[in-house]
Amino acid sequence: MGKIKTGKNNSKKDVIARKAAALFIKKGYTSASMRELAEAVGVEAPSLYNHIGSKSEILQTICFKIANEFTSHLDNTENSPVNALAQLETIIRFHIQMMLNNFDEVYVANHEWKHLKEPFLSNFLFQRRGYEKRLVVLLESGIKSDLFKKINPYVAVLTILSALRGLEFWQQHKKNISNQQLEEDMVNHLIKGLIK
Amino acid sequence: MGKIKTGKNNSKKDVIARKAAALFIKKGYTSASMRELAEAVGVEAPSLYNHIGSKSEILQTICFKIANEFTSHLDNTENSPVNALAQLETIIRFHIQMMLNNFDEVYVANHEWKHLKEPFLSNFLFQRRGYEKRLVVLLESGIKSDLFKKINPYVAVLTILSALRGLEFWQQHKKNISNQQLEEDMVNHLIKGLIK
DNA sequence: ACACAAAACTAACGCTTATTAGTTTTTATA
DNA sequence: TATAAAAACTAATAAGCGTTAGTTTTGTGT
Numbered sequence: 001m002g003k004i005k006t007g008k009n010n011s012k013k014d015v016i017a018r019k020a021a022a023l024f025i026k027k028g029y030t031s032a033s034m035r036e037l038a039e040a041v042g043v044e045a046p047s048l049y050n051h052i053g054s055k056s057e058i059l060q061t062i063c064f065k066i067a068n069e070f071t072s073h074l075d076n077t078e079n080s081p082v083n084a085l086a087q088l089e090t091i092i093r094f095h096i097q098m099m100l101n102n103f104d105e106v107y108v109a110n111h112e113w114k115h116l117k118e119p120f121l122s123n124f125l126f127q128r129r130g131y132e133k134r135l136v137v138l139l140e141s142g143i144k145s146d147l148f149k150k151i152n153p154y155v156a157v158l159t160i161l162s163a164l165r166g167l168e169f170w171q172q173h174k175k176n177i178s179n180q181q182l183e184e185d186m187v188n189h190l191i192k193g194l195i196k
Numbered sequence: 197m198g199k200i201k202t203g204k205n206n207s208k209k210d211v212i213a214r215k216a217a218a219l220f221i222k223k224g225y226t227s228a229s230m231r232e233l234a235e236a237v238g239v240e241a242p243s244l245y246n247h248i249g250s251k252s253e254i255l256q257t258i259c260f261k262i263a264n265e266f267t268s269h270l271d272n273t274e275n276s277p278v279n280a281l282a283q284l285e286t287i288i289r290f291h292i293q294m295m296l297n298n299f300d301e302v303y304v305a306n307h308e309w310k311h312l313k314e315p316f317l318s319n320f321l322f323q324r325r326g327y328e329k330r331l332v333v334l335l336e337s338g339i340k341s342d343l344f345k346k347i348n349p350y351v352a353v354l355t356i357l358s359a360l361r362g363l364e365f366w367q368q369h370k371k372n373i374s375n376q377q378l379e380e381d382m383v384n385h386l387i388k389g390l391i392k
Numbered sequence: 393a394c395a396c397a398a399a400a401c402t403a404a405c406g407c408t409t410a411t412t413a414g415t416t417t418t419t420a421t422a
Numbered sequence: 423t424a425t426a427a428a429a430a431c432t433a434a435t436a437a438g439c440g441t442t443a444g445t446t447t448t449g450t451g452t
Contacts, residue, residue: 012429028224031226033408043431044430044431045410046413046431046432046433047431050429054411055411111307115224149384152373154369155381155382158369159359159382162358163355163356166362167358185348186351188347189352189355229440231440239399239400242402242442243399243401246398247399250441251440
């Protein structure tokens, strides 16, 4: 049938993962078949197994790649010398950038993690829960420093993360607004509602 | 094997739909099998077909029941004599109430609509898009009346709807905060960031 | 108690799934 | 150009899927 076309910096496994992410968005992980994925890649289904271990492994790769990017960015931010407000703004902007620049994989990590197999499922949820908790700590510190209103920090984190996640809908609408403007408006909406 | 237990005001079809919603949340629509659903209901799989037409029909029932509830509430709100800010607040509070009181069905409508069959899929998306547009009009009217900041109304609607959707995570966390407090904090966060 | 309808059951169908085995073709190296 | 490895292919497997057919049990009204 064909041959997998690789670019310069991406392996065949990368090509498969990228096509898979797009397919998982369109059909959902379970409904997306290896035969469909193979067709998107330009090859017969069994040929995929020369490059990947299993369908489930593709999902793992996508989910943990994204989870690790968020986690390591948070590591860096926490170590920066600026105050809680500036840290929060940095994090919000990073989420927005990730949604705009790595849409497919972020979407899959957000929507299809449910189909990870153990122990990956537990690991993923543990990592995500840890991320949320660190944000709550950040919010608490901002409240203690009198930077933020005395809102419940869990609620604030939930609100912010959910609003950011919702950028996935932007990809579909494509309104007449630049990414720059989008980012400023969202940061403004989410932050100014917090500042005293 | 058994018999479907119906309460007073719910038909056997309702019982199936309710169990199905819970199962669709746990496994996703595609991965949830009719045999699993049957077991949850307490019956053999083919027996379900005495009460429902198909698996897909269950999903349709759930999705449109929820969509219609949101649409008709918006109808009522738009006809109320209060200003845009008060209308927006009413709508936000309704979303929060729906998330807290009809969690399973709202979750399924939000996550599994992708698996609706045509023409239901198109109808559902059309209805949802219409809902969003009406909210944008509301935001625009609020901006024109100088009630809201001059933020992009699409971005604001996206931010608000996404944050509200994110209440689905609340169900899992169950932190030490009352529904009342949760509602006030979210409304405050989302609105006060808009008011001049 | 009898008759009819509702709702359960068992068995099975045709289809799709991810994956494996075994083989052939392509590519890279020397 | 010969050789070895990489990567494609075809064929097939076992398992699970939604659903249908046909039959038996259960419940209801007279």
